[in-house]
Amino acid sequence: MTEAKIMLPGDIPPSPRTPAQLVEEFITLRDAKKRTEDASKEFIKKHYEDRMDELEATLLDMLNKAGLDSFASPAGTAYKKLSTSVTVADQREFRRHVIGSEEWDLIDWRANKTVVNDLVDKGEPLPPGVNRTGFYTVGIRRKS
Numbered sequence: 001m002t003e004a005k006i007m008l009p010g011d012i013p014p015s016p017r018t019p020a021q022l023v024e025e026f027i028t029l030r031d032a033k034k035r036t037e038d039a040s041k042e043f044i045k046k047h048y049e050d051r052m053d054e055l056e057a058t059l060l061d062m063l064n065k066a067g068l069d070s071f072a073s074p075a076g077t078a079y080k081k082l083s084t085s086v087t088v089a090d091q092r093e094f095r096r097h098v099i100g101s102e103e104w105d106l107i108d109w110r111a112n113k114t115v116v117n118d119l120v121d122k123g124e125p126l127p128p129g130v131n132r133t134g135f136y137t138v139g140i141r142r143k144s
Contacts, residue, residue, distance in 0.1 A: 026140050 059078040070079035088094045098106050111130045
């Protein structure tokens, strides 16, 4: 497949364009955008993130070996920070605990979109306190 010319603002032909031409241009732009994003991510990882990760690991090792929480220099300060991750290991047990102890602050409540859509598809009403909004967008698919 030959790559179509990428249209830039001002390059748009003055005559009306057909839906087929607009779809073709959209697919070309989407593909070019994806290639550019992928190349940018790879470039940033290779030239910045990998080295920054190495520097962070080295500095953390130096802080730990020196028994310090921070290093100050004329260029800046390196300091240890604690990051945490909280995950649910046993969903049933956690749910039982929250309901039994009524510790509602331990959870984030939100409506399950799939289940709500299934209810609506079956002709059932929305659960109380839930909003559902539908809107149209245009999807463009490449022909195989």
